Amino acid sequence: MTRPDTTTLEILERLIAFPTVSRDPNAPLMDYVAGLLRGAGIEPILVPNADGSKANLFASVGGAEGGVMLSGHTDVVPVDGQDWTRPPFALTEGGGRLYGRGTADMKGFVASALAAMLRAAGTRLASPLHLALSYDEELGCLGAHSLIALLRQGPARPAMCIVGEPTGLNVATGHKGKTGLRAVCKGVEAHSALAPTGLNALHLAADLMAVIRAHQSRLAEEGLRDGDYDVPYSTLHVGKLNGGVALNIVPNLAVMEFELRNLAGDDPETLLAPIRRSADGLRDIARTRFPEADVTIEVFNAYPGLDTPDSASVVRFVKSLTGANGTIKVAFGTEGGLFSTELGVPTVVCGPGSMAQGHKADEYLETEQLARCDAMLDALLERLRAGL
Template sequence: MSDLQRAKAILGDLIGFASISSESNLDIIGYCARHLEAAGARVEVLRDPMGRKANLWATLGPEGDGGLVLSGHSDVVPVANQNWSSDPFVMREEDGKLFGRGACDMKGFIACCLAKAEELAMIAHHQPIHFAFTHDEEIGCFGARALTEVLAQRGLRPRLCVIGEPTEMQVIEGNKGCCEYSVTFSGLEGHSSAPERGVNAVEYAARYIGRLLDLRSDLVARAPDGSRFDPPWTTLNVGRLEGGVAHNVIANHAVLDWEFRPVSMEDMSFVKTEVAGYVETLLGEMRRTHPNASITTETIGEVAGLEPMPENAARDLVFGLTGRNEASCVPFSTEAGLFQALGTDVVICGPGSIAQAHKPDEFVSLDQMQTCLSMFDRLISDRS
């Protein structure tokens, strides 16, 4: 069986696990663990506090610092209300494409890793090769955050990391962060004929949104000189506002979901500080009428971006393995910044296109899978 046939068979198995973020990923992690154990890896399955989710950390070669991490997330986004041509959890091959939920985001990369694990074991004599397969990337990178915290506690710092997000095997050295929040406004209901006697939660949520939109303009002006992101500034989005019960009732409850994608840690701090200050202003006004009024912010996830670095050994390694000589930056978020925070050099490169991710009839092409396998072939050849 060729490497491509093996990877395709593995991908079919991986797609068969409906590892939507809302569900357990233990079955797919167990499958990956068995493959890596068969290749001779030392495997740890690190469960979350509830025991329903897990990260996989596996190592070929010696213990200790250094080495290369091959990283991918095991969870996928939902398929509800999407118009698929066939069962999204049964891989379908057509016209050189492999269809299924997670095919490119990012089970295609994981399949290539597993298909080449036995050969990778043969070159992991002096420097370890690690596999990091995580949970809950799609809803806040919770798995990678937990895993990198474990590595930091152990004093373990890998030297290099390749995140196999779908980049069409282009080399990516920077991505924006992602900060997501859900804000609940609690006011005081009353009859709409006497608005001064109530605290309208929807109105205060609308004013909060207005401040966010003002910040959007500020962020455009703060775009760093020479920024390589598209767009070059930190973006901000209001995703959902829900509140109130009727047109003639003062709304006592509202919920706002919003996010921003910082290009730098400085912008992350700027937005959080400005919003926190404005919340205090709104609360002061609300509580003059109703002392128990509140604004409560739930942080869904805060993930720093991958900051491009002048020196990046992971980028240079992948240049050599792929034959490319140019690296780009992308606006979408990944787990890369969490590994970079360990002091690891990180690059993003994987099969498939982000344009296909999260959509019905998601696919990865056989050509892209082969290109990824060839990257591993070059790594094995160079280190043999």
């Protein structure tokens, strides 16, 4: 069985040992990465968050203009409540698999990309190699925004980008956009024995949820379709509903969070407009009896989809590195849509492993996949030495 590069495995072992769950700092991991790069003569740029507990990182070898940017995130999802049979924050190997939280999503690619940066530092490149690492991707690509702000200032202008999320090293040209929304429903409290004299905020939220579900059904039956996706239409999903203090009190507040994942051809605000109108209607009806009533909807997070044409040069280029014939689209979101829409950098998603192994107990990455990723990046370095 083909083995990954020794340096890649060594780096991956160190990366897995950092428990960079999104709710926790990633600064220790970034300090390690920065030290690794500096040891090879590469000076990284760190972009910290407000309190310095987290940071993005950007680095280049071989110049600033053109070349290829490798992008990955450093945060992982929690292990709480999962039945792991192996230590989640220690790299272990067995049966051709590398186990640990983040092996597939997506520290395997980050390790391979870092090893490629170290190899690039010891050679002469005609076109540069760039590395972009971000935080809080699992929370909705939050960290990437300040990284994009840095790149707008001009430390580098990549010609193309490879986001290394797990695709089985297939070349993915698209993913849906996402909008996270919070609905706040305000009612009027009362003793539950006199429930009709109050306005139940949870009931308001339930009425709004029924609107969302009806709109989802219409999208499934009548909406725009893209057969390259497993779910070929835009989707709405309610993920959280909180409200109420005690069973014998009519609740005066309910907070519901829901999301829209839209196809590239669907405008998010156009899809959300009927839901906003219905929310206003629910509020107006409630106010005929209770002037205090309210239903508001706010966006708390959003990122665009990715829709790179199959004819784009970045698609042909990455297919030539992997030997792939076709392309795919993926269900999950990435920072690739931001790089494409906000920076104008042509982007594809291509990395080792499968998201089917991510976000669950005993997450793993096949050693063969990591070895193939190293081979892909070796091929990339050869192309960069010759010039794009």
